[in-house]
Amino acid sequence: MVLEETARYASDLGPRFRGRVIAPDAAAYDRARRVHNEAVDRHPALIVRPTDADDVAVAVAHAQEWGLPLVVRAGGHSMGGHSTGDGVLLLDLSSMHDVEIDPVEGTAWADAGVLAGEYTNATQAHGFVTPFGDTGSVGVAGITLGGGVGWLVRKHGMSIDSLLAVEIVTADGRRRIASAVEDPDLFWAVRGAGANFGVVTRLQFRLHPLGDVLAGDILLPATRDVLRNLVPVLLAAPDELTAMPTIMLAPEDPAIPDALRGRPVVYLSVVWSGPPDAGERALAPLRALGTPMSDTIAAKPYPDLFPAGDPDDGQKWAISSRALFIDTLDDAMIGVIERRLTEPGAPHAVVQLRVLGGAMARVPRDATAFGWRDRHALLWLITPDKDLARAAANEAWTAAFRAELPADRPATYLNFMGDEGADAVRDAYPASSYARLRELKGRYDPDNVFRANHNIRPA
Ligand SMILES: Cc1cc2nc3c(=O)[nH]c(=O)nc-3n(C[C@H](O)[C@H](O)[C@H](O)COP(=O)(O)OP(=O)(O)OC[C@H]3O[C@@H](n4cnc5c(N)ncnc54)[C@H](O)[C@@H]3O)c2cc1C
Structure with missing residues (x-):
């Protein structure tokens, strides 16, 4: 049947x-x-x-x-x-996965099926980049429509900050171009809530010149001092330096002494996108945060960070995920993180921080539907597990972990959210932006045809 x-x-x-x-x-x-x-x-x-x-x-x-x-x-x-x-x-x-590059204008059109790694390899062949996240197998459409926080967020802003136009098919079947001059309301909405407004079929991006970068990890013990100083030290760095410290239980790593087995450590992953000699100077305060157990930072081509295709193909994971924008990693939060990661029976979760500021923070809050530009860092809880039978328990555990983190001004990031329901989606936007999104949803998709997403109900 x-x-x-x-x-x-x-x-x-x-x-x-x-x-x-x-x-x-x-x-x-x-x-x-x-x-x-x-x-x-x-x-x-x-x-x-x-x-x-x-x-x-x-x-x-x-x-x-x-x-x-x-x-x-x-x-x-x-x-x-x-x-x-x-x-x-x-x-x-x-x-649909063509990339059309105009090196003279410094722009590129990507079909909506292009992956971040494919795009990055194509544009780097001309010496350019557009900022996406940290993973080559993520779609440029999905990441951009939710914002896009990656290795160049402090230097060039979010993916939406390099978006110049989209071609989009709306619920009425019309094919439109949305940009700063054509359908500007729709263009505002797709930059942070894009999946709600139609099917984006092509995206036009600004290209930025970029040569080799310095990239790698500094491995540090997760002492209270190290954790407290991460956000202020990384915020004070030049815009060319973006860091993503990951707090996790010490894995099998010969650099880690026996005394730290089973204890939290910090993999301080960094990308420096400026001149190499200035990079060594900019990295000094990071190396002084604690006593590094290893340091793999070296010069490499930027596309090395974005292998094309899906590196996990055939080896995928059940993932539970929660996000929270924060201003500081204070002792109350550190206490919850330490306790949760080390509690008996805890799944093998990681807590990643993405320290923001720089170019991302210089865009006015109401310029795009995404509006949490003044927040200092993005905290991402991820619980990946190869055992699918534990998925439901991991989801409940991750949600409870997130609920315990104190948040005076709750604000979440769409791209890192799980399936958390309408109230959580509201926290992905400042109140005035959310109200404007509901009004625009009523105008462009009154019947909520596009609802398989972090949904905004039409006003
Ligand atoms: C391993 C991993 C690493 C990640 N790293 C980062 C990171 O560094 N930075 C970051 O910001 N995010 C990151 N993310 C989150 C990622 O950006 C979001 O999950 C994003 O939505 C994925 O896009 P996609 O196209 O791959 O996914 P999909 O599942 O295909 O799409 C995601 C959502 O967007 C909608 N959508 C997709 N394409 C279109 C379109 N063309 N038109 C309309 N709606 C569309 C879908 O319907 C769905 O609701 C990561 C996710 C994973 C799993």
Whole structure:
């Protein structure tokens, strides 16, 4: 019966759609339905891979004609499992992956199925970059539509700060360009809440020149002094230095003395994107935070940080994830982190800090839908586990850990959220931005066709 239904959806779509259609009985279906977070195991009614924006418009109309919930996927890394679903029409953009570079203008158009690693390799061939996150297999569309905090966030801002325009198919089937001059309200909304407003089919980015970087990890014991000083020391660094300290229980690492086994340590991962000699000077205060147990910082090409493709392919994890913007890592927070990471039976979680400021903080708060630009750091709790049977318990544990972290001004980051519900989505925006988003959602998607995301309900 289900297959009969699917066959009818597919045959109705067939003549109008030029891309690939993958039905549940196709050999490719099982691979095609899977997403990065293995805890999310769903069965779409039909998977379609469009070739261009016209195909996307056909699929958007088709889903509405048949009353099928529509799900959009770019790189498939949504931690809340938003890019798949049971019984849905899954619009998988992975067949659209051209990058068109204009080195003279210093801009590039990327199709929505391009991955961050693919894009970075393509633009670095011309000596340019656009800031994405820290992982090559994440989709440029997904990361950008939620903001984009990565290795160049202090030097060049978030991914949305380099976004010049998008081509987008809205719920009414119209293909539009949104930029600072065309449809500026829509352009404001896609920079931080993009998945709610349509299917973005192409993104135009500004390119920044970049040669080799200094990158690697300084391994430090997680003493109270080290932890307290991370945010102020990293905030005071030049914009060319972005750091992501990760606090975790000491792994098998020959650099770690026996006395620290089972205790928290800090992998202080850094990228310096300025001149190498100035980099050594800028790194000195970081190396003085404690007594480093190892230091792997070395010059390397930037794309080395973004291997193209999916390095975890075939070896994926169930992931629970929570986020919180903070101003300081105070003793109350440090106490919760120490206790949670070391409590008996705790899953193997990591706490990553991304220290912000720099170019990200210089953009006015209301310039984009994302608005938490004054916050000093982003705290990311991640509990990855290869044992899928522990996924539900890990999710509850991660949520409880997050709830214990004191937050005077609760603010979360869309891209690092799990599937946490409407109230949590509200905390992803300042109140005035959230109200404006609801109003714009009412204008561009009144029936909430695009709801498989961190959803904003139409006003
Ligand atoms: C290993 C890992 C590392 C990460 N590192 C970073 C990081 O360094 N910095 C950071 O900011 N984030 C990071 N993230 C989070 C990541 O940015 C988000 O999960 C992002 O949404 C993933 O984008 P995607 O295209 O891969 O995912 P998808 O699951 O395909 O999409 C995510 C959401 O966006 C929607 N969407 C995707 N494409 C479109 C489109 N073209 N039009 C409309 N809606 C669309 C989907 O429907 C879904 O709701 C990381 C995630 C993982 C798993």
